[in-house]
Amino acid sequence: MTVTTDTTAATKVYDAPGAPGSVVTLKPRYDNFIGGHWVPPAKGQYMVDLSPANAQEFCQVARSTAEDVELALDAAHAAKTAWGETSLTERARVLNRIADAIEANLEMLAVAETWDNGKPVRETLAADIPLSADHFRYFAAEVRALEGSTTEIDKDTVAYHFHEPLGVVGQIIPFNFPLLMAAWKLAPALAGGNCTVIKPASSTPWSILKLAEVIADVVPPGVINIVTGPGAEIGKALATNRRISKIAFTGETVTGRLIMQYAAENIIPSTTELGGKSPNIFFADVMAQDDEFLDKAVEGLVLYAFNKGEVCTCPSRALIQESIYDEFMARCLDRIGRIKQGNPLDISTQMGPQNSKQQLEKIMSYVDIGRQEGAECLIGGERPTLGGEFGDGYFYQPTVFKGTNDMRIFQEEIFGPVLAVTTFRDEAEALRIANDTLYGLGAGVWTRDGNRAYRMGRAIQAGRVWTNCYHVYPAGAAFGGYKMSGVGRELYKETLTEHYTQTKNLLVSYSSAPQGLF
Amino acid sequence: MGDHQTVAKVMATPAAVDAVADLRAQHGPVIFYQSGGCCGGSLPMCFEEGDFRIGDNDVLLGFVGGAPFYIDPRQYERWQHTQLIVDLAEGEPEGFSLSPADGCYFVTRSRVFSSEELNDLGITNS
Numbered sequence: 001m002t003v004t005t006d007t008t009a010a011t012k013v014y015d016a017p018g019a020p021g022s023v024v025t026l027k028p029r030y031d032n033f034i035g036g037h038w039v040p041p042a043k044g045q046y047m048v049d050l051s052p053a054n055a056q057e058f059c060q061v062a063r064s065t066a067e068d069v070e071l072a073l074d075a076a077h078a079a080k081t082a083w084g085e086t087s088l089t090e091r092a093r094v095l096n097r098i099a100d101a102i103e104a105n106l107e108m109l110a111v112a113e114t115w116d117n118g119k120p121v122r123e124t125l126a127a128d129i130p131l132s133a134d135h136f137r138y139f140a141a142e143v144r145a146l147e148g149s150t151t152e153i154d155k156d157t158v159a160y161h162f163h164e165p166l167g168v169v170g171q172i173i174p175f176n177f178p179l180l181m182a183a184w185k186l187a188p189a190l191a192g193g194n195c196t197v198i199k200p201a202s203s204t205p206w207s208i209l210k211l212a213e214v215i216a217d218v219v220p221p222g223v224i225n226i227v228t229g230p231g232a233e234i235g236k237a238l239a240t241n242r243r244i245s246k247i248a249f250t251g252e253t254v255t256g257r258l259i260m261q262y263a264a265e266n267i268i269p270s271t272t273e274l275g276g277k278s279p280n281i282f283f284a285d286v287m288a289q290d291d292e293f294l295d296k297a298v299e300g301l302v303l304y305a306f307n308k309g310e311v312c313t314c315p316s317r318a319l320i321q322e323s324i325y326d327e328f329m330a331r332c333l334d335r336i337g338r339i340k341q342g343n344p345l346d347i348s349t350q351m352g353p354q355n356s357k358q359q360l361e362k363i364m365s366y367v368d369i370g371r372q373e374g375a376e377c378l379i380g381g382e383r384p385t386l387g388g389e390f391g392d393g394y395f396y397q398p399t400v401f402k403g404t405n406d407m408r409i410f411q412e413e414i415f416g417p418v419l420a421v422t423t424f425r426d427e428a429e430a431l432r433i434a435n436d437t438l439y440g441l442g443a444g445v446w447t448r449d450g451n452r453a454y455r456m457g458r459a460i461q462a463g464r465v466w467t468n469c470y471h472v473y474p475a476g477a478a479f480g481g482y483k484m485s486g487v488g489r490e491l492y493k494e495t496l497t498e499h500y501t502q503t504k505n506l507l508v509s510y511s512s513a514p515q516g517l518f
Numbered sequence: 519m520g521d522h523q524t525v526a527k528v529m530a531t532p533a534a535v536d537a538v539a540d541l542r543a544q545h546g547p548v549i550f551y552q553s554g555g556c557c558g559g560s561l562p563m564c565f566e567e568g569d570f571r572i573g574d575n576d577v578l579l580g581f582v583g584g585a586p587f588y589i590d591p592r593q594y595e596r597w598q599h600t601q602l603i604v605d606l607a608e609g610e611p612e613g614f615s616l617s618p619a620d621g622c623y624f625v626t627r628s629r630v631f632s633s634e635e636l637n638d639l640g641i642t643n644s
Contacts, residue, residue, distance in 0.1 A: 255613035275556025
């Protein structure tokens with residue numbers, strides 16, 4: 001199923017989950033999903049889940065403890081041998097059935113995701129949910145066609161290489177794309193023959209439970225186990241646990257470092273994706289013609305507001321060649337000024353609320369720092385006054401600061417709709433500014449000159465350089481960080497073979513002759 | 519970074535100092551490490567001493583309610599022109615950080631140093 005932005009849909013407003021007529025059913029309370037069952041938390045505690053759109057509680061989820069992590073690991077270990085021995089045909093079939101279930105419930109999951117996270121439903125309908133389904137299909141296809149290798153060491157000696165499962169893996173996902181990040185982690189884990197215990201973020205624990213409702217029948221019990229609760233309690237209990245064979249994490253640097261530390265203590269592999277401060281570079285030639293490409297480049301800058309800036313690869317530093325700065329920026333500011341904020345369940349809304357009060361607090365703190373540092377606020381810089389039922393929602397205006405790359409607003413991921421803009425004179429200066437950052441996750445290069453695009457793309461120290469595009473996340477294109485942005489790659493074929501399987505070598509002699517050593 | 523510096527690189531609000539005292543009573547000694555990057559990046563993460571391994575390269579910025587406050591040296595280079603002020607705010611902590619009080623978490627607020635303060639601190643590149 002594909003979602004198009006047809007004109008009839010442009011006026012649609014979805015009802016909030018649980019409201020009469022909503023496509024999403026809502027229970028007052030959700031338990032953990034363990035061993036294919038809904039299991040109440042051992043200590044009977046629950047925590048409130050708010051919608052950031054109105055700051056109101058809409059349900060409660062398990063506030064789990066270490067005991068619940070152990071229950072989930074019991075279930076995963078009980079399932080791991082059978083799942084690990086499941087044929088590639090059958091594993092691929094399960095992944096494809098998950099994709100089918102996601103597509104069959106596209107609207108329901110999109111609305112649930114929007115209500116839990118705050119992102120506009122036009123994004124969840126067109127991106128988050130379809131990409132999640134496709135991600136399972138990508139790894140279904142890869143695992144169905146997965147081959148080991150053989151090496152003829154000599155005439156009578158053969159090395160066989162098999163991709164064997166790791167066993168049970170722990171996965172901790174962030175709040176910004178709750179379902180898509182779940183798909184990024186679950187699909188390669190399952191394809192590799194592993195069982196998983198996955199912890200969603202504390203502020204977005206619910207949509208993955210709605211996903212569990214629709215895939216419970218197609219996934220063998222114990223293969224996927226979902227435990228909700230605070231990171232300090234269950235994230236740590238999972239990451240330090242001796243019964244996991246790998247830990248995967250997406251989030252900030254200190255937790256990333258702890259994850260690697262815990263992995264070192266247990267001598268297991270880890271993968272971490274820790275964010276960035278991605279430069280988006282616009283060379284003067286984008287304005288050589290007033291055409292569709294220029295329009296695309298303007299949109300490319302405005303993409304910093306995509307998902308209200310809560311993206312690890314948010315293009316939150318715009319580097320614009322000084323000769324076009326005034327005219328190019330004027331076009332961008334005009335576009336930014338027309339961004340529609342409001343009810344995220346309204347299909348015409350372009351920017352929803354920030355995910356939490358904490359995120360809003362952080363944005364306001366950085367706007368304050370930007371002003372103290374002497375950056376010039378070109379647009380935004382405060383909370384919008386929406387009033388009505390969304391008056392208490394965590395909304396922030398799309399904001400642009402002009403400044404210099406040594407300012408903190410240029411150096412730290414604000415994780416909000418705050419763009420830091422600066423200018424450069426030539427290609428060398430653009431490259432120097434682009435690489436003058438601790439991080440290296442994403443980058444964007446916009447130019448009509450293919451040779452320059454290639455030079456820049458190769459010289460920027462980042463794991464992904466979008467060239468004449470931005471914020472596209474197809475399965476099949478490697479995603480991961482250089483520098484402090486983490487270790488490992490997701491979204492492409494080696495995610496399965498490098499990060500979710502281990503290589504077994506059988507070194508076999510077909511000769512009867514003794515080696516003759518003793 | 520002379521011995522006679524008079525300007526604190528990190529300080530704490532009274533609410534944060536009280537929260538550190540409470541945490542110490544509950545957990546024993548605690549430490550702070552300034553986070554960066556995605557999601558809950560920019561928050562000061564609080565751990566029981568010994569849980570988060572402090573490395574040889576980490577920078578000790580100062581003390582918050584008696585608890586040491588560290589930052590990554592690469593991050594410090596880019597943050598050194600600002601004073602960090604640890605405060606409390608309403609909400610759950612991010613990552614594996616300890617919860618200082620029910621429904622609260624630590625935040626880092628910042629103040630840009632004056633040029634006199636930067637001189638006192640021996641910081642010249644801002």
